[in-house]
Amino acid sequence: MTDDERAAALETIAGEVRACTRCRLHETRTRAVPGEGNPDTEVVLVGEGPGMHEDRQGRPFVGRAGDLLTRHLGLIGWDRRDVFITNVVKCRPPENRDPEPDEVAACYPYLQRQLEALDPALIVTLGRHSMARFLPDARISRDHGTLRSVDPATGARRALVYPMFHPAAALRSPDVAHQSEADILAVPAVLLEARGYREPAEPTVAESASVLPDLAGGSAAETPAAARATVATVATVATVATGATVATGATVASALREELVAATVAVHPAGDPEPDPADQLTLF
Ligand code: URA
Numbered sequence: 660m661t662d663d664e665r666a667a668a669l670e671t672i673a674g675e676v677r678a679c680t681r682c683r684l685h686e687t688r689t690r691a692v693p694g695e696g697n698p699d700t701e702v703v704l705v706g707e708g709p710g711m712h713e714d715r716q717g718r719p720f721v722g723r724a725g726d727l728l729t730r731h732l733g734l735i736g737w738d739r740r741d742v743f744i745t746n747v748v749k750c751r752p753p754e755n756r757d758p759e760p761d762e763v764a765a766c767y768p769y770l771q772r773q774l775e776a777l778d779p780a781l782i783v784t785l786g787r788h789s790m791a792r793f794l795p796d797a798r799i800s801r802d803h804g805t806l807r808s809v810d811p812a813t814g815a816r817r818a819l820v821y822p823m824f825h826p827a828a829a830l831r832s833p834d835v836a837h838q839s840e841a842d843i844l845a846v847p848a849v850l851l852e853a854r855g856y857r858e859p860a861e862p863t864v865a866e867s868a869s870v871l872p873d874l875a876g877g878s879a880a881e882t883p884a885a886a887r888a889t890v891a892t893v894a895t896v897a898t899v900a901t902g903a904t905v906a907t908g909a910t911v912a913s914a915l916r917e918e919l920v921a922a923t924v925a926v927h928p929a930g931d932p933e934p935d936p937a938d939q940l941t942l943f
């Protein structure tokens with residue numbers, strides 16, 4: 660799919676969502692919230708459903724939870740316009756109640772089509788309901804900050820999913836806020852892992868070994884493959900198997916904190932053949 664075709668497909672879906680009456684949530688909404696962001700992104704963030712502010716503006720994550728999400732992205736040097744942000748249900752449940760299973764089922768095809776069009780490398784779920792669409796058996800308290808492969812039936816052909824707490828939960832609890840911060844700090848490393856999953860050029864032992872002394876000496880990893888090898892080695896990631904945990908955010912985050920002073924990974928448009936390593940990863 661070309662960039663224009665991708666943008667057009669997303670606009671078609673958004674138009675259908677705005678006019679949708681497939682479930683009872685359309686009766687109480689002010690505006691449906693299809694989602695927004697960069698059509699060429701590698702990363703899709705999926706929340707639960709619009710709240711009051713989102714319902715008024717027709718845009719995702721524009722209230723207090725959205726402010727925190729935007730701030731979290733800022734911690735890793737990302738702007739919300741770099742990614743695509745959407746929700747499992749596109750219309751606000753009254754009084755912000757949890758969406759009912761039939762509402763989720765009615766709305767899910769829109770998310771599925773968005774994922775088909777976007778073809779992301781990484782899906783970050785925000786909260787339990789979103790996580791449950793991708794990892795039915797997962798538990799947020801146990802599985803946040805871990806990385807797994809995505810069932811292609813979700814619409815995402817070849818992606819990894821990384822569950823995070825909902826930012827609203829982080830606003831309520833300092834402990835969750837702390838864990839959310841650790842989880843978001845690992846996202847750049849997790850994106851490298853997801854890129855490696857899409858282009859399965861497994862780092863060789865020799866590559867990994869040659870990267871580590873560089874890292875210890877404080878110099879930069881030179882190629883994306885070397886960068887991946889570094890991350891894979893630091894995170895002690897072996898393989899990506901369907902449904903298997905491949906890395907935990909806490910592991911990656913603490914490894915990054917210990918081994919690296921800072922790591923910056925920019926989000927590149929999907930289909931960008933081989934991003935310039937110089938702007939892809941900075942280790943210093
Ligand atoms: N919470 C969500 O889950 N989604 C939004 O868009 C806003 C708040």
Ligand code: SF4
Pocket residue numbers: 676679680681682683684685691748749750762765766
């Ligand atoms: Fe349609 Fe989804 Fe809104 Fe229900 S929540 S009316 S399925 S767009």
